[in-house]
Amino acid sequence: MKRVLGPLLLGTALSAAPAMADDLKIGILFGFTGPIESLTPPMADGAELAMKEASDSGLLLGGATVTPVRGDSTCTDASAATAAAERLVTVDHIVALIGADCSGVATAVLNNVAVPNNLLMISPSATSPALATDGDKGLFFRTAPSDARQGELLAKVLIDLGINTVAVTYTNNDYGKGFADAFGAAYKAAGGTVTLVAPHDDGKADYSAEVSALSVAGGDALVVLGYSDQGGNGIIRGSLDSGAFDRFAVGDGMHSEKLMADFGPDLNIFGTVPWTEGDGTAKFAAVAEAAGKAGDGSFVRESYDAAALIILAMQKAGDPAKAHEHVMDVANAPGEKIYPGELAKALQILKDGGDVDYVGGSDVEMIATGESAGSYREFENKGGSFETVRMLTAE
Amino acid sequence: MSRTPLLFAAMAAVLLAVGLLQSWQLALTILNLCLISAVMALGVNVQWGVAGMFNVGTMGSAAVGGLAVVLISTPPVRAAWAAGGGGLLAAGAVLLATAALAFLLWRRMGERSLWRGPAVGAVVLLGLALSQRWFLPATAAIEAVDAASAGYLGGLGLPVVLAWAIGGLLAAAVAWPIGRLTAGLRSDYLAVATFGISEIILAVLRNEEWLARGVKNVTGLPRPVPFEADLQAAGWVQRLAASLDWPLRDTASVLVKLAYSAWFLAVLLIIWWALERLARAPWGRMMRAVRDNEEAARAMGKDVARRHLQAFVLGSAIVGIGGAMLVTLDGQFTAGSYQPLRFTFLIWVMVIIGGSGNHKGAILGAFLIWFVWVQAETAGLWLAQAGAAALAPDNPVRLALEEGPAQLRYVVMGLILVLVMRFSPRGLIPETTPESSR
């Protein structure tokens, strides 16, 4: 009876599975609706750039093409994200997943979908130090470094500049909170004083209460750990308008030159951002420009890198299902350094049995926990655009 | 009367179709959330459908139910208890004493005493200020314990299914004072008040990290079902997979989801059965009388405010159970994920589409709406590919469809809601009371 009913009822799901893949699908699970919906379209574009590059080369796994399938993670609703991921895996038969974008839904998708289905998952933007990856069975990676590291570096930058008292405001989510905790601990350990730590909620109407509290607490600079197109923008606007602060130290979420477009080229702003010196970024910018896409948004380079890593790992493994075992190999030395736009070269090297060390747009270097070690740059605004002061590496 | 089974059969057929055409894992994922939504919809239906109360604070009850899962099922963080447990208990004791004193004062001082309000207010403020002396250092100490992975008190380490019941109780306990405060209010005021209070509950959950890690989320919650990996290793599953001629991984995944479905279905059936019993009992008749004609019920000596309070607390408890089950299914408690659109208005749409006052209707509505909510994205993609092709390439509607098919959800929900209200206000399965069916 089972033999009859089983295939009859369940068979169709199987028949759709690709036998030997000419067309590999890679899922992109970002919050196309929800709080970061303005960031996600360029991120998805970035990831799709890498896929197109690999498909066009004709070198991947004997001429396979890569097709993106987008899903909506909503950024906040774990249930909807799980359902979307489930659809990507079981209906579209994706071989790997880029995402989820936000730490909360990323954990849900990892535990409920990726682990049961043995699916490689690389998130370009889930940076929360609180994102627990134990029990991920070696399936989860992130191309953005954990914020714990960046917090320490930002503290060092401030101390080195001789700024010893600051007020801190962070966006009230796992990213902001984790970042602020790490920053505060490192800053105090280095002898700095934090006068006030006040969270701000993104998407709120008005930030004057936060700004006035921060201003009364005072400090030589205001540390803003938020998003440049969200509450962080409102905080800076409020601080400038009221004359509360005129010097801002920021993290990666605020690394956007749109701030100077909004607040004038003289804005006194500096901070840290995961960065790669010279080549990677410039090359990615060129790749993006050639394709007519925006290349400078938050996490766009990381998204491209996530897709590239998946593709290279599949090539190295020779079998999409085993790709996760080779992410570390292609991301790290030894091997030829690979920059954006050079995926064809990398695929050829791997095909010939060689090794690659993927650098990409965001200087990918995976550490044992499956996250990017991250080199950072200290940047500051010089006349309307960000310039590198120095490169920093975490000890 | 044959409409109800027909509608349920149609719903089942749609889910089967998803299983056959898309995948069984997806069908079961949707089914599980349908079941949970149905529980929440029953809760709202008790308040709106049965008692006629317009509670827009469903989100708060769901979140409190979810909190219970953290408090009951996660292992305790002993270091945090050692660091700040004593201080927290001291602060709690001060607050309890304050509440008792305030209550006594309120009782002792006469109705006409001008000083009653100020005196009670002063006691409360003093008590709050005093409790801060222990509360602030204690919470700071707790949050400092291994901040990245703990930083909270943890739970009791008890089985997670127990947490569902506790979630209901906790939601009821939170709902009771709110109900006392608002149950007598006119509907507009009730709506605004409950809407606001649910936001306050969420603000507390987001910001009080010692309780449930705030925005840092609690992940890896225990599950009432085995892990897929363990099932894949189990002999009987391998034999089952072989006899079904099905990949092992899919078999295990489907089995886990079926196990969840069994749990949720059991809870849903128990609640549904209890509510049907209640509806036939004198309590149910009285509730309907109160709802349909408050003045008459009052004139007949019924205590309307008391009935409202009962329905409010009962409904909130049921929503709390649903919230707890949802957190269990997700495997994590994320305070930032509670949005009124998803946890209040969506549940409302379910109840109204299904048929307010009719529990079967609420269940059907929950199934239907969750299905549409999740599948709107697929439908949107299809529309974008097929339907939009008919439009000019630079047509804004087409561009919007291609940009974000998922965003169609909101429009679809609003449209459904408005159309049902306009053309079929009693919903898919209109209410039939025991009295009228006779």
Add this chain to the structure above:
Amino acid sequence: MTDLLNGLVHLASMLIIPGLAYGSQLALGALGVTLIFGVLRFSNFAHAEGLSLATAITILFTIWLQGRGVSLGVLPTALLGAVLTVPLMALVFIGTDRALYRHFRRIDARPEVFMIVSAGVMLMTNGVIRLVIGPDGRDFEDGERFIVTARGFRDWSGLAEPLVLKTSQMLTIGLAVVATVALFLFLNRTQAGRSMRAYADNRNLALLSGVDPDRIVRLTWIIVAVLSVLAGVLFGLDKGYRPFVYQQLLLPMFAAAVVGGLGSPLGAIVGSMIVAFSELALTFAWKKALAYVLPATLAPEGMVQALSTEYKFAVSFLILVIVLLVRPAGLFGKVAR
């Protein structure tokens, strides 16, 4: 003396001016809420989305105007765009009413039904906004941004504390006053306004005395359109436009209207000011202000903050709950429970 002045300037800059501006924006919104409640008898959950849609359309008009080289000099061009938007929004509102609310008025539906329908309208408007302008934020303020800048004031006065007055704040407060006065004049001095009030007070009596209900409803929506455009645009000018921030205004607007008493225009204004100022004052750190006023020995160590800023929006509900407990009809309301 300088200390006292510094303290005053600090308070004005951080508390009074932002409070007045925020209160005025809330008031324009709450007036709409309360008008709809008073005349049409329901709490409109779609009101915030209406504000957002109005602003979105204004921005599109503004961009168009800027493209044709139209400018208001020091004032933002958006003001012209707003004028163009009002008739459009009035059409949108009246159209929605024709399609939906009118039906429920005719069958004399319960107020909850209206609220549910308005929630449906809210969801649909949300989608329409995405279609019209997309989810991204926009900065559409042009002209002179400041009337008094922080640095300018410091240089001029020699005080340590800066005083800031933005054009948008001044515009907000000024236009809110003008709109309020105009509304009161309309309601009290014109025939149409009087019949509107009569209709709000006692629908049946008004109908008996020959008031045309359709006309009243149309008028109400037109006024609501004017108020919505003003509130939305001024808010957007002051804080930068992001389409879904307006949802966050719904609760404070409701709270303000309820505190003042649903249906009472005066109440809406007083309620808005109460909500705005208590949000700011309770989360305000009084340390600096006290330090200027008190002698050095008494100057406070801590922040002297009644409530940390995380809970600022909880304040409006605290007030709401207290008002509901003590005086359920609100400060200026007539109907209890």
